[in-house]
Amino acid sequence: MTLIFATNNENKVKEFRSLLGDECKIITLLEAGIDIDIPEPHDTLEANAREKSVTIHRMTAQNCFAEDTGLEIAALNGAPGVLSARYAGEQKLAADNIAKVLEEMATVADRSAQFRTVISLILDGKEYQFEGISKGQISTELKGGKGFGYDPIFIPEGATRSFAEMDLTEKNQYSHRARAFKEFVAFLKTIPV
Ligand code: IMP
Numbered sequence: 001m002t003l004i005f006a007t008n009n010e011n012k013v014k015e016f017r018s019l020l021g022d023e024c025k026i027i028t029l030l031e032a033g034i035d036i037d038i039p040e041p042h043d044t045l046e047a048n049a050r051e052k053s054v055t056i057h058r059m060t061a062q063n064c065f066a067e068d069t070g071l072e073i074a075a076l077n078g079a080p081g082v083l084s085a086r087y088a089g090e091q092k093l094a095a096d097n098i099a100k101v102l103e104e105m106a107t108v109a110d111r112s113a114q115f116r117t118v119i120s121l122i123l124d125g126k127e128y129q130f131e132g133i134s135k136g137q138i139s140t141e142l143k144g145g146k147g148f149g150y151d152p153i154f155i156p157e158g159a160t161r162s163f164a165e166m167d168l169t170e171k172n173q174y175s176h177r178a179r180a181f182k183e184f185v186a187f188l189k190t191i192p193v
Helices: 010-019 045-060 094-104 168-174 176-189
Strands: 002-005 025-028 064-073 112-123 126-138 154-156
Touching: 002 010, 010 025, 010 168, 010 176, 045 064, 045 112, 045 126, 064 176, 112 176, 126 176, 168 176
Parallel strands: 002 025, 002 064
Antiparallel strands: 064 112, 112 126, 126 154
């Protein structure tokens, strides 16, 4: 099975491909010759993931999927959540987003948070969604230079190091995206080819 992955984020593509077996082949927007920055106008991860997959399905009429991820911090009432990419402004800069979170958390004792990923798959014109959650803690300072986004300040439950201190194989043991992807692949395996 071949699926278009409706993203321009190379890090997400890398993570998905690192988890992929023979079940399906992923084609990126770039590889599909599509140059578009799909808007994320909604107030839930579910609706934004659907917006992206439906947009690409309308353009290509091909099976495709998209995902939307948010960092949900308990002490900030679930923020940055669906606004994670733009938390510190429309430039979507990870360093600025992290600085804003650390500043808002400067005097906060409860550092619990979770990453949540929602995948929206459009298969033969029908939509299916899959969710993955990674619970953990927001560190008090940046740690590590790998990964992307908020990885340097997120320490997943069961680990002592941040996502940015882990290689991909280790991050996949804990990550929201890997967990959502597992559900997604389990579903694909039930589809007759
Ligand atoms: P989006 O799903 O591309 O809208 O991403 C939302 C925000 O969360 C962006 O700022 C991403 O950099 C960040 N983000 C998404 N996935 C991860 C992750 O696995 N680790 C750290 N940050 C992430």
